[in-house]
Amino acid sequence: MPDAAKHRLEALRARMQAAGVDLLALGPGTHMQWLLGFYPHPDERPCLLLVSASGEAFLMPSINAEGSREHTDIAFHPWADADGPDAALTAALADVGADAAKTVVLDETMRADFALLLLDRLQGAAHQFTDATLGALRMRKDEAEFALLKENALINDRAMQAGFAAARPGVSEREIAAAIRAHFKSEDAEPAFTIIGSGPNGAFPHHHTGDRKLQPGDAVVIDIGGRKDGYPSDMTRMLAVGHPPDGYAEAHALVDRAVEAALAACRPGVRAMDVDAAARRVITEGGLGDAFIHRTGHGLGIDVHEPPYITSVSETVLDEGMVFSIEPGVYLPGRFGIRLEEIVILRKDGPEVFSELPRTLHVVES
């Protein structure tokens, strides 16, 4: 087992003990990727990593075992298509001494049938998700993760500029997205998402990039991410074609002040809800509180959305090493939307912003 996996398993066991948890179960996905550095081929065949105080074991479909063997020396309890997983699950639970587990942590992202295969077996066991154990560890990034996130953020800065360069009247949202995707690929990053919301489309936070062509006077939301070396990027900037609509400049300045207020509120020991409140207060005082219809941010790590979530109700206490977005926005139906998004890592003295690209409105000629 790689040293990183050993250290993370050790830290996980300490968290499990503190939380009074007997057993943790992960499906093939990003929790497992973080813990072990790989995950087996995910398909409909139940595959679980079981971790208890005394050991680890895999419930493993035989057909997918070979590809995983090179990555780990954790015991496999294989099962063939002809047999189904029941006997192998019994053996795996016995292997880690968890036949009678009373408190189980489940990977909240795994398939429902994987989770219920285990829960139906452990009759009467209480379940919780990973928040207090694995999730709490994943929130705090180490310097290797920081370096990967920084590399990706700088690629994103350049991809955003490629999007700016492609924008002019008559060019479609889809064509701008294509230019951005091509830029990510030119730096060996996989494009992950490209939300291009032009004009009134910008008023939908998760708009599906389409065939609408840029027109003079459009404000355009550009929210993009790529992925290289296992880690992603995520950033939102605003563009205008010529003169932006009435009210735009004031709203942009307001959202930018909300970003600044949230950044100023970010300190180790502060609750996520207090950071959300700092951004929300600025926008509410500016008269657009009803138009700020989503949370202020989300964590970023192997997943583009992961804890900590910066919401108005989250009591998660922010800590050094946490990486998350600050992305207030206002959405004015029929007119325009504005979102400005930074990714930060929380340092002892406050947040360090990853991007080096200003949040000023990028204006192209109409």
Next chain:
Amino acid sequence: MPDAAKHRLEALRARMQAAGVDLLALGPGTHMQWLLGFYPHPDERPCLLLVSASGEAFLMPSINAEGSREHTDIAFHPWADADGPDAALTAALADVGADAAKTVVLDETMRADFALLLLDRLQGAAHQFTDATLGALRMRKDEAEFALLKENALINDRAMQAGFAAARPGVSEREIAAAIRAHFKSEDAEPAFTIIGSGPNGAFPHHHTGDRKLQPGDAVVIDIGGRKDGYPSDMTRMLAVGHPPDGYAEAHALVDRAVEAALAACRPGVRAMDVDAAARRVITEGGLGDAFIHRTGHGLGIDVHEPPYITSVSETVLDEGMVFSIEPGVYLPGRFGIRLEEIVILRKDGPEVFSELPRTLHVVES
């Protein structure tokens, strides 16, 4: 609501009634795609379609609601990040009259936390997955689905030939995969997977395509799929660089006879296990039974793997309109692997094979 969705909901309710089910819950994914023709943006925010005998309703994160509104007139019970989903779930359950549901069908592919949000609310309810209801309907393809699968199969035939054309000594698995991916893209299909297992790598059914270069005497497994217009393809053929290894020709002929035997066994009314047995008998009688380490096939529809599964234990009764793979294989560690895969649709009189590409070994010059 589109007519297709109306008809499918009606057929689903009939199945639910026959199965004694009070409530069916789907996450944003392919079950919902099949039923309604779309699904909302999937993220960590709980999103469920609830279907009861009396109606349908969505538990819907507000932030993702706008993009879905244009696709359906089903009622949304929206919830904001600041509030969480609890109150909206209460309202949605009341809307469909399922507050006290006793038997619930869960989308087996949805996130564990979505499923448990619902199950924890419906204390004491029994759960089952979609096999007897939605899954049973999805197995039977209509002619529109057949046409889409046929279109994709013929693109796959041509992508396979592009892979053949790229193969020669010194070319890597990854380079062959790149040629195949480029072909899919040239026909506006998204490459979905490209398993290129050369020489000893072919002995791992789910081999990760890598940097190994083709050598004279290699047998190469090429298992590829693409996706266009919402439906996928999946096919496996074999290639050799010059003279294949000792024993290869006999084993190839054996696997081909196993495909033929399985095809001959496919008739409406036959159990899936009997089709698996037909293929397995041929390979066992040929002395390689231990090397046929997986099931004979899987269904193909919106998902690349879906019911019916053609396994040695499946009592699923095959019926007209079902689409599935027939893909026996033998895997000889350190030597080579052979898999030959056809996708078929079951007609009244037997299976119709989608591909028009022969299963003969494609030999390139060494």
